[in-house]
Amino acid sequence: MQDIKLNSNYKSKYGFNVKEDFVFKTPKGLNEDIVSQISAMKHEPEWMRELRLKAYSIFLSKPNPTWGGDLSKINYDDIYYYLKPADKEEKSWDDVPQGVKDTFERLGIPQAEREHLAGVKAQFDSEVIYGSLMAELEEQGVIFLGTDDALKKYPEIFEQYFGTVIPAADNKFAALNTAVWSGGSFVYIPKGIHVKRPLQAYFRINAMNMGQFERTLIIADEGSYAHYVEGCTAPVYSKDSLHSAVVEVIVKPGARFRYTTIQNWSNDVYNLVTKRARVEKNGVMEWVDGNLGSRLTMKYPSCYLVGEGAHGEVLSIAYAGKHQHQDAGAKMVHLAPNTSSTIISKSVSVLGGRSSYRGLVSVTPTANNAKCRVECDALILDAESASDTYPTMKIDNDTAQIEHEATVSKVGEEKLFYLMSRGLTEAEAMGLVVSGFIEPIVKELPLEYAVELNRLIELEMEGSVG
Amino acid sequence: MLLQINNLRVSIEDKEILKGITLKLGEGEVVALMGPNGSGKSTLAQTLMGNPAYTVTDGNALFDSQKLFSLEANERSNLGLFLSFQYPSEVTGVTISNFLRLIYNKKNNTKISPAKFRTILKEKLSILEMPEDFMSRYLNEGFSGGEKKRMEMLQMLVLEPKLAVLDETDSGLDIDALKIVAKAVSYLRQEKGMAVLIITHYTRVLQYLEPDKVVIMRKGIIVKEGDSSLAQELEDKGYAPFGE
Numbered sequence: 001m002q003d004i005k006l007n008s009n010y011k012s013k014y015g016f017n018v019k020e021d022f023v024f025k026t027p028k029g030l031n032e033d034i035v036s037q038i039s040a041m042k043h044e045p046e047w048m049r050e051l052r053l054k055a056y057s058i059f060l061s062k063p064n065p066t067w068g069g070d071l072s073k074i075n076y077d078d079i080y081y082y083l084k085p086a087d088k089e090e091k092s093w094d095d096v097p098q099g100v101k102d103t104f105e106r107l108g109i110p111q112a113e114r115e116h117l118a119g120v121k122a123q124f125d126s127e128v129i130y131g132s133l134m135a136e137l138e139e140q141g142v143i144f145l146g147t148d149d150a151l152k153k154y155p156e157i158f159e160q161y162f163g164t165v166i167p168a169a170d171n172k173f174a175a176l177n178t179a180v181w182s183g184g185s186f187v188y189i190p191k192g193i194h195v196k197r198p199l200q201a202y203f204r205i206n207a208m209n210m211g212q213f214e215r216t217l218i219i220a221d222e223g224s225y226a227h228y229v230e231g232c233t234a235p236v237y238s239k240d241s242l243h244s245a246v247v248e249v250i251v252k253p254g255a256r257f258r259y260t261t262i263q264n265w266s267n268d269v270y271n272l273v274t275k276r277a278r279v280e281k282n283g284v285m286e287w288v289d290g291n292l293g294s295r296l297t298m299k300y301p302s303c304y305l306v307g308e309g310a311h312g313e314v315l316s317i318a319y320a321g322k323h324q325h326q327d328a329g330a331k332m333v334h335l336a337p338n339t340s341s342t343i344i345s346k347s348v349s350v351l352g353g354r355s356s357y358r359g360l361v362s363v364t365p366t367a368n369n370a371k372c373r374v375e376c377d378a379l380i381l382d383a384e385s386a387s388d389t390y391p392t393m394k395i396d397n398d399t400a401q402i403e404h405e406a407t408v409s410k411v412g413e414e415k416l417f418y419l420m421s422r423g424l425t426e427a428e429a430m431g432l433v434v435s436g437f438i439e440p441i442v443k444e445l446p447l448e449y450a451v452e453l454n455r456l457i458e459l460e461m462e463g464s465v466g
Numbered sequence: 467m468l469l470q471i472n473n474l475r476v477s478i479e480d481k482e483i484l485k486g487i488t489l490k491l492g493e494g495e496v497v498a499l500m501g502p503n504g505s506g507k508s509t510l511a512q513t514l515m516g517n518p519a520y521t522v523t524d525g526n527a528l529f530d531s532q533k534l535f536s537l538e539a540n541e542r543s544n545l546g547l548f549l550s551f552q553y554p555s556e557v558t559g560v561t562i563s564n565f566l567r568l569i570y571n572k573k574n575n576t577k578i579s580p581a582k583f584r585t586i587l588k589e590k591l592s593i594l595e596m597p598e599d600f601m602s603r604y605l606n607e608g609f610s611g612g613e614k615k616r617m618e619m620l621q622m623l624v625l626e627p628k629l630a631v632l633d634e635t636d637s638g639l640d641i642d643a644l645k646i647v648a649k650a651v652s653y654l655r656q657e658k659g660m661a662v663l664i665i666t667h668y669t670r671v672l673q674y675l676e677p678d679k680v681v682i683m684r685k686g687i688i689v690k691e692g693d694s695s696l697a698q699e700l701e702d703k704g705y706a707p708f709g710e
Contacts, residue, residue, distance in 0.1 A: 412555075413518060417518065418555040421542075423540050424568070424569065424572065432560055435559065437559055438559070439559030
């Protein structure tokens, strides 16, 4: 088995930042000029500029949501909306600037690539800096590009699908993203193509107070299969930072797509993400979503099951530590007969952290024989921490079968004593209980992510006991 | 002396359970601690291992010349003390194989591979007549009473302690399961010279693990000590003659 090297010190691994070396940066704050400037910098077609401007006006017209977490501290005028660290996408690793390389080096990306990656889309600030596609993918006709690049190279397919699953008017942050988006991935899997190795991308915020607004668009054509994986870590900064991404996935008839995210934002980041899949006849969409870190995360991956027999799944882990609020969950909208969905959500709260499960299951009158199973389990590690559940069910069809289970548990002294009597320290015992609790989801992750996540949990535990 | 307990007094939630226990146990010795329900036997076991729910109010204990009560449970384990729990906790999501390898590595200060560990485990599983596929189950989750007891014995075999405290490990077992437990204990006695403190209500287990000493406890104090014939006396007359 392969040995995965991990740094033992959390701060040096995740709390560093390399020197910023930007080619272009818009001023702080946002107005119509800046939106147009972003579009011009990217040499975009007119329709995109107009869409951005329209989205900007929607953003202005919508108030901050009053549910979920506390958004009142976000100062939209104190954020950089666009940075461009290099002129063009790099073709080879040798061309990547040294500072960027150092960052990736510390994240372990080059090793990971050598060993595992089918293709890398590593986002450094607002642009995709480095991308490589293996010949295998190219031969299969798979498109895996930075979103900006895809707009230039495949304008027709782009215009056909962009914003169709999540229109700008969907919510305030979808509008903001549509106005200022930059970077992200574009994936097209042709009919009947099965991509064996996961497609991977890494995102990272590296400039003080900058927002990151990546936009990802994925089309899995009929009968295709692929797994997309992204991982996030962010350096520690004292000022608030905003991450507001939009991910749209279109699963065509009979296709199967899995989207895995492990995010570990630094404690000052607002992580407000809209992720949605449109699933057509007999298609399968799976969201695997791990949320660590951030000041506040509001994220509810969703599946719109529009075709008969479509299936949606969300497996999510939320870990809320000190000063953190994880408001995460899932949405399943059953719009066609014989559709099915599963939501499994697990949360861990420690050191005063708060985690909330917020979910919506909706079954429309036309969606006969829909099945849905929801399971949410919360683990609370100390008396200061909290967990709450907001499950909403809108069932407008008598034939629906809905199951909902929820558990809340605490780590008892008895259990810790039992494990410690076998030679484990208190932190190790606690870590074991936590990793066991999230194991059903961790086992769905690619190996290196599973190892990394368990290591993170261990480090968190070391900091949280005695 | 491997274990020396002097005038030990222990309370739980301000209620005194142990009222001055003095007990000695030599290297490789087998001592049977008997007594009716509520006499404080399990309290003694839990206190020796370091359960934070129990408060030592007086007395001390030396294990391998170390003061036991100033150590955390894991430090006591590292010294070679093992407790077979009467009610082991269930830990979901943690496979037995991973757990056992973790505690083996901690104990031996090593990092052996899963494959290598499987070889080590094989022999121990055969002593306990446990199937190998058992190892992929989660620790104690959904186990029957008998399976839990065997799991405790498996952990003992992995840790190879100097002293194993068996807290009613025999209760609720049929005769075949009891023999298997006895086999595991005898194995470590022979191979490693392990000492044993057997806490039990019944003399049955003592047919398989002959004690060097039998100690009878009632209401938090030791009322009688003797050789293995004392167990036979108990079997014939019950606890009544040893009362008050």
